[in-house]
Amino acid sequence: MPSTSSLHLTVDAQYCSPYAMSVYVALLEKQLPFTLSTLDLDAGANHAPAYALRSLTARVPALQHGDFVLSESSAITEYLDEVFSGPALYPPHPQDKARARQLQAWLRSDLLPLRQERDTLVVFYRPIRCPLSDAARRAAHKLLRVAEQALPAGADYLFGQWSIVDVDLALMLNRLRLNGDPMPQRLADYAALQWQRTSVQRWLDLPRPALK
Template identity: 65%
Template structure:
């Protein structure tokens, strides 16, 4: 039993891909939760109240009673291990490890893509006119090669059934797809399919300035 109410602290503009991941996880689990906005533009993440909750002074942070947890992958793993309902990770041990590998890779690599195609492209419809730099194109080619290897035979999901890693890979691909950059059709179709998931649509429907 988890009687304590859940609060998810997210960025005020709803453009953090990591906040999206935690938000989708809560929705997929069918959990009631309050969304609390943190104004990163005014450095609210460093103010005493939030800094007292978030170890990293970043979003998202999940709060449940006197328990607070930062970092989106930690949050999604906690939710999957603590609550019944839709699984967020594959059940098989090796597939689950592979899903976590995808999450860790997307957070630690491909910086030129994240820099040149920020999430205003993904969540606010902004487009960047400048073509990808040579570094970003190399990163894109690396992304495409890895994603195609993970998705053989036109499979719908990375590991046979939906997982939170599918949402996170779709975000990275959509940095390019939604900007109009060339992306292999197989991967563009995969990203579009993940984008139609109701939990993702709930995030996309949040009001943005």
């Protein structure tokens, strides 16, 4: 097994990035020891030459493993699953694994109006009163439709057992659930269940600075 002594994760200073959360949870689920540091994205610390050059994309999260630095969360979680033993982050069947990666890519690239109007401050700090715009309502409808279709009836997880994609989907659903926006009860129950996972609770317990 490759050495884990030099695993280091860099995340945002408010611990609000859904992508940083995904990698943090993945490291805990793989039972890998790691150190953690933060960058003030509002101050542009991620664009400092030293970090930008190492991370390549100048974004968080970034995982350093020895001399190798990797950014982009789904690339990191796939790397962790391929390089290290321990509990799997992705389902074992090739078609399920492909579907999991499809959902990860979709959650990161679509639904922009919803991500803007129900940002992760809703999830990690407080709800907001502003109603969704027409564009955000359409995005929410799309999210709920896909989630309903992807989650088997009566299931706690997308692929029969927990995977990192359950955390990613639950976070997106929690943008609505934790703000009190309407959603099917079974999806609300699914998102709430994922939020109780020990690794997720560890992320939720991190000391967030007060909002300015």
